Amino acid sequence: MRLAYARNLLTQEQSDRLHPLLNELSPKLNFYSHFKSFVNFLLPPLTKGRVGVG
Template sequence: MNVENFENLQVYQLSEKLANEVWHVVTGWDWFAKDTIGKQIVRSADSIGANIAEGNGRYNLQDNQRFVKIARGSLNETRHWLRLAYRRNLLTSEQVSKLTPIVKDLSPKLNACLNSFNRQSKR
């Protein structure tokens, strides 16, 4: 990964899209929902891209791998909060339809990043 080009990475762009969609959804919630689940889900969704960017700014492969693994953990945390939000009737069917494909696409892309790093480390 090239430090200057993390914004061009598909995985980063997808994480940014997810974070922005989550933000848009949460801003429409009432105060209590925003203060409880809302803050958590926005932080976890924002953390995915932030960790991709931070790892990309590190100049060694091991650090980059570590931050992509953290991003993957943040994606799982985001999934958790999305499930709770859905079960608590905070998400509409339309919102779920918009968020689900992004979440499903992001997981294999994060894994592909890690696999790419593993191939690089074996050279």
């Protein structure tokens, strides 16, 4: 969002409207990203090492 604002792709009003939404979503997206990485670490893809799949 900072880059978009710095490049004048967002107005101050648009930035003000998006800021609360991003503040709410950021922790949720961060959790999802870390959770997905953790699950992938614990449970490798089911197709790994199987013959004839993929």
